[in-house]
Structures are given as structure tokens and as C-alpha cells.
Amino acid sequence: MSDRSSPQSAKPGPAVAAAPSSGREIPGVALTLRRHQRLLLSSRPVDHVFHLLSGVVLVEARLHDRPRQVLEILYPDDVFRTHDAPELIGAALVAATPAELQRFRLDVLEPFERSNIEFAHRMAAADALRSARRTLHLASVSGHSGEERLADFLVEIATFLGVPVPGRASGRAFDVPMTREEIADYLALNPDTLSRIFSRLKSSGLIAVSRGRATVPDWPALARLSPLAGAIAALRPQQTLVA
Amino acid sequence: MSDRSSPQSAKPGPAVAAAPSSGREIPGVALTLRRHQRLLLSSRPVDHVFHLLSGVVLVEARLHDRPRQVLEILYPDDVFRTHDAPELIGAALVAATPAELQRFRLDVLEPFERSNIEFAHRMAAADALRSARRTLHLASVSGHSGEERLADFLVEIATFLGVPVPGRASGRAFDVPMTREEIADYLALNPDTLSRIFSRLKSSGLIAVSRGRATVPDWPALARLSPLAGAIAALRPQQTLVA
DNA sequence: GCTGGCAATTGACCTCGATCAAGGAATCCC
DNA sequence: GGGATTCCTTGATCGAGGTCAATTGCCAGC
Structure with missing residues (x-):
């Protein structure tokens, strides 16, 4: 419950062995x-x-x-x-x-x-991407309405986890890997309000959710609700359109 | 006014010459x-x-x-x-x-x-401090009430710009180098609301402001209003108590 | 002194989102 | 299948903060 000095409540994880990391042999x-x-x-x-x-x-x-x-x-x-x-x-x-x-x-x-310039560059790039994403999150949370924040969030999730829907070119589908409460805590809303906003989007046909998977039939329409849609999408250099 | 592709409206600044930077000869x-x-x-x-x-x-x-x-x-x-x-x-x-x-x-x-490990360390430390400060700002803006946010802000300013008041040990004074509107934009409040909160703090004697200089007679009392007071103060390793 | 301009304050009103509480829906476990 | 969690949805009410407008205070310039 409310424990700020609680003993490590999560087990350190099963695998505890030096392992080769992303392409390099760094002890971790x-x-x-x-x-x-x-x-x-x-x-x-x-x-x-x-x-x-x-x-x-x-x-x-x-x-x-x-x-x-x-x-x-x-x-x-x-x-x-x-x-x-x-x-x-x-x-x-x-x-x-x-x-x-x-x-x-x-x-x-x-x-x-x-000692490894290429590795240093990859780290710097990772830091930069995350920093930029944090900036956008702050901008979203501190400047946008609830509906806009949810739209920002959906654009973010789709950008980093989504794949284009094979069917229609303008549609997208993606898993939303968080509970309503987690999303609410991310967007600085409470879960009830978030649920209401979700319902509004669903009943207006902008999004459909079933079993943790979201489908957006008309992507540009959703992006229009998100003030940061362009900036978020631009975070990903290549859109991974391998489909 | 509303110009997103405006031509560089601020002059690049008078001094435009290679100059020795913080202790090192780096062209800037x-x-x-x-x-x-x-x-x-x-x-x-x-x-x-x-x-x-x-x-x-x-x-x-x-x-x-x-x-x-x-x-x-x-x-x-x-x-x-x-x-x-x-x-x-x-x-x-x-x-x-x-x-x-x-x-x-x-x-x-x-x-x-x-090539310069000490320089790299200084850069990393600067990045780390700023990143931590951004985290706290997000926590403040997305989780605290208006009054708490203002208290967080005052603690931040005092931590980074303040000096202890010579007179009483528990007091502090510091310049607030921003207009009300800038503070409001930083705290995700509107200027009217911010002004009201300021007035409330002033009339309760927690803070006095005159000509851009804030005086806090009882620092612990203000810190008690700021949920992040401890975390913000901890950002500064040494408190620079040279007085 | 007066006067203009701008920043800050304050009041009256309203809205968005929080809160509290109840009811559904999905999932897990036996 | 029943039953128990857990998660989600929805309604009714309330309050913090936003909005709009009027007022006050503060300097600067003359």
C-alpha cells in the first residue's frame, strides 16, 4: 500500500547473468x-x-x-x-x-x-529520442484538454507500436498495452474521466477497441484531434512500412 | 503574431566569434x-x-x-x-x-x-541534472494542485537562484526572474489563477514579494506546501552555503 | 504634478474534469 | 457451469481553475 521505504517488493528477476547485449559484449x-x-x-x-x-x-x-x-x-x-x-x-x-x-x-x-564511437552514437540517439518524447508528453499534459491528451496518447502508441492496417490505407490498428488506470495516470486524468472520453470517441466512430486492440478506421481524423500528431510522428525517422 | 514559419525574429546576437568556453578551447x-x-x-x-x-x-x-x-x-x-x-x-x-x-x-x-574525460563527465552531469529537474516538473504539473505547483516552483527558484537570508536562519530571499504570465505558462495555470494563489500566500504571510524579489520568512512552512520540496532540494548536491 | 501604457489583481460566472457511488463486462479459478 | 476478482463504464453532484471584464498599481516620459 503506501510504503515509501518498502523492502524490494519486486523480485530482481530470474535471469541474473552476464549476457551479450545489443551486439556488444558489455557486462550487464x-x-x-x-x-x-x-x-x-x-x-x-x-x-x-x-x-x-x-x-x-x-x-x-x-x-x-x-x-x-x-x-x-x-x-x-x-x-x-x-x-x-x-x-x-x-x-x-x-x-x-x-x-x-x-x-x-x-x-x-x-x-x-x-572506445566505441558507433555505440556512443546509438546511446546518444536513444537519449535524444526519449528526451524529445518527454518534451512532447509535457506539452500534452500541461497544455491540452482531456480529449486532446487522449488523442496525443493514441498517436504516440500507434507511432511506436502500431502497424498499418492492410485493408484501407488510411486506417491503423495497434495494441494498447496499458490498463485504463495506467493511461489515466499517464495523461493526468482520472480513470472515470478517461473512460468517458474513450466512450465519446467510440460512439463517434473514431476508434474501436476490443480486447486491448484499438482500430482506427480513419487515421487522419484522429490525428486532427491531436495537436501534437505531427510532432509525434516526426519522432520516428522511418515509418517502418514493411507491410 | 501567429507565425510558425516566421523569419528569424530574434537577431542572432551581437557576439559571433569563436571564444574559449568553460575552461576549454572549443570553437563556439x-x-x-x-x-x-x-x-x-x-x-x-x-x-x-x-x-x-x-x-x-x-x-x-x-x-x-x-x-x-x-x-x-x-x-x-x-x-x-x-x-x-x-x-x-x-x-x-x-x-x-x-x-x-x-x-x-x-x-x-x-x-x-x-578525448576529454573530465569534460565528458561535466556534460553528463549537466544532462543528468536537467533531466531530473524535468522529471520533477512533469510530476508537479501533472499531479499537483495550483497552490502546490506554485510552492514547487518557489522551492525550485530558491534552490537554484536563492541565497539564505543573513538575518534569520529559517528565512530565504530570492529574485523571481519571470513575469506572472511566464510563471503561469510554466505551471500550466492561467495568469489570473496564479495571481489569486499568490495573493493567498501573501495574505497568509508565507511569502512577500516586492519588485521581483521574494522573501520567505519561514522557509519550512513554504516547503511543507510543496510535495516536491525534498526532491528539488536534493538536486543540488552542495547547498553553496558560503554566506 | 498629470497621463499613457502595461502588469498585476480582483470579481462574477461558467466549464471541465474530479469525486462518489452504482452497475456491467470480461477473465480467472475451482 | 458458478462465483469471485478485476477492470471498465456510466450517472449525479461538486469544486478547482478557466474565462472575461473591470480595477488597481506601477513607472516612464513630459
Whole structure:
């Protein structure tokens, strides 16, 4: 419940062995998280860097006895650093879907970055993408109405997790890997309000949701509701239109 | 007015010469900004890195014809990268006070980081501090009431710009280098509401403001209003209590 | 001194989203 | 299948904060 100094409630994960990471032999620890499993974050004793290999992971904060906040969504290939989440806010990684990640000590990673330019570039690119996404999230949460925030969120999810619908060119389908409550905490809405907005979108035909899968028949129409649609889509250099 | 493709409205700044930067000889461009002068940001043709030498600078976004948002406050010694602000959101740096900064090309900076470990560490530390501060700002804006947000803001300003009041140990004084409207845009409030909250704090004796200078007679009392007070203060490793 | 201009404050009103509470729907486990 | 969670939806009510407009305060310039 409300425990800020709780003992590590999430098991450190089954796999705890040095494993080859993304193409390089950097000593790290492989972690596997089940859905909703939590991993408490701390910069002590040392800073760590997480590389998400698969799945979707949320960065959440629990401040004292306040409601949980979802600060950020991590997608495959994202890199997260413990010092991004200040101490004292009860930060944790929470798996929204089953997830695999690698954990590295920052002080171990740094020499690799210096000796391997290509690796350093990949890290810098990952940091830059995540930073830009955080900027857009702040802009959304602090400047847009509930409906616009949900549209921003759907555009984000579709951009990072979606695939074009084979049928109609203007449609898209994607899994929404979060519960209503998690989405609400991400958008700074409460779950009831979010549900209402969802219902509104559904009844106006803009979106259909069934069993965690969202279908958007007319993508441009949804994007028109999202003030950030263009900026979010531009985060992804290549649209991966392999279909 | 509403111009998203406006020609560079802020002059690039008087000083445009290679200058020695913070202790190292890295080719950069010195910029001097007058109060409220704007510097449009773009990642094109190349990414840039800004190092704030003095003054306070705001990162603002202007989305199409929406009200301006203040995404972030930069303090002396902060490092800002253009790729932190995605294209398409009309990002700009705005000087809240007269400010001096150095601008570097990212591709020029990178070799220096690789060859100079100490420099790389300083850059990483600056990035980490700013990232943590952004996390707290998001937490504040997306989870706290208006009054709490203002308290968070005052704690932030005092932490980064304040000095202890010589008189009483528990008091603090600091300049608030932003207009009411800028503060409101930073806290995702409107100026009217912000003014009301300010008045409430003033009439309850928690804070006194005159001519841009705020005085807090009982600092712990103000900190108690700010859910993030502890986390914000912890961002500054050394409290610079040279007084 | 007066006067213009701008920032800040305050009041009256209204709206969006929060809250509280009840009712459905899907999933899991036996 | 029943039954128990858990998640989601929906209604009724309320309040924090937004909006619009009027007023006050603060300097600058003459």
C-alpha cells in the first residue's frame, strides 16, 4: 500500500547473468519482468542504465501517499537511466507487458562509450529520442484538454507500436498495452474521466477497441484531434512500412 | 503574431566569434540576449548545444495558434540541446533575464567529449541534472494542485537562484526572474489563477514579494506546501552555503 | 504634478474534469 | 457451469481553475 521505504517488493528477476547485449559484449544483467511487476529505482549505490529489449515498461512515481503517476512510457530499444528519476519520488519501472531488459552499471558502460564511437552514437540517439518524447508528453499534459491528451496518447502508441492496417490505407490498428488506470495516470486524468472520453470517441466512430486492440478506421481524423500528431510522428525517422 | 514559419525574429546576437568556453578551447559562438529576446530553435541544418553562462533562459513552445507554454527553465551552467525540443512545436529560447550563452555544433562537440574525460563527465552531469529537474516538473504539473505547483516552483527558484537570508536562519530571499504570465505558462495555470494563489500566500504571510524579489520568512512552512520540496532540494548536491 | 501604457489583481460566472457511488463486462479459478 | 476478482463504464453532484471584464498599481516620459 503506501510504503515509501518498502523492502524490494519486486523480485530482481530470474535471469541474473552476464549476457551479450545489443551486439556488444558489455557486462550487464538480464532481467525478465512479468506483467505489472515492479522494479524499484535508485541511484544508489551506483547509477544504472536499462536497455529495454522487448515489451513496454512504465516509469512511475509514487510520492508519499499520493496517487501513482506514470511519468513516461518506454518502448523497445529505449534506454533509461536511474538518474533521470530523482530520489525521493518513489520511482519504479513497471512492466505494462511482459518485458525483457538489460541492466548495466553506468560506470561500466562509460568506457565502452568512449572506445566505441558507433555505440556512443546509438546511446546518444536513444537519449535524444526519449528526451524529445518527454518534451512532447509535457506539452500534452500541461497544455491540452482531456480529449486532446487522449488523442496525443493514441498517436504516440500507434507511432511506436502500431502497424498499418492492410485493408484501407488510411486506417491503423495497434495494441494498447496499458490498463485504463495506467493511461489515466499517464495523461493526468482520472480513470472515470478517461473512460468517458474513450466512450465519446467510440460512439463517434473514431476508434474501436476490443480486447486491448484499438482500430482506427480513419487515421487522419484522429490525428486532427491531436495537436501534437505531427510532432509525434516526426519522432520516428522511418515509418517502418514493411507491410 | 501567429507565425510558425516566421523569419528569424530574434537577431542572432551581437557576439559571433569563436571564444574559449568553460575552461576549454572549443570553437563556439557567443550569444548575448536581452531580456525577452527570443532565439528560435531548430535541429536543422545541424544539432546545436547551448551552454548557459549567466542569466535565466526559458524553453518555450508555441504550438500553432495555441497559447505559449514554458517547458523548462534554464539556470546558469545548464546545457541545452536542440534535439530536446522536437521540431514542429515552435520551440525557442527566451531570455527571462539578460543572458549570455555559448552555442556549439553538436558534431564539433562530440570529439571533445571523447578525448576529454573530465569534460565528458561535466556534460553528463549537466544532462543528468536537467533531466531530473524535468522529471520533477512533469510530476508537479501533472499531479499537483495550483497552490502546490506554485510552492514547487518557489522551492525550485530558491534552490537554484536563492541565497539564505543573513538575518534569520529559517528565512530565504530570492529574485523571481519571470513575469506572472511566464510563471503561469510554466505551471500550466492561467495568469489570473496564479495571481489569486499568490495573493493567498501573501495574505497568509508565507511569502512577500516586492519588485521581483521574494522573501520567505519561514522557509519550512513554504516547503511543507510543496510535495516536491525534498526532491528539488536534493538536486543540488552542495547547498553553496558560503554566506 | 498629470497621463499613457502595461502588469498585476480582483470579481462574477461558467466549464471541465474530479469525486462518489452504482452497475456491467470480461477473465480467472475451482 | 458458478462465483469471485478485476477492470471498465456510466450517472449525479461538486469544486478547482478557466474565462472575461473591470480595477488597481506601477513607472516612464513630459
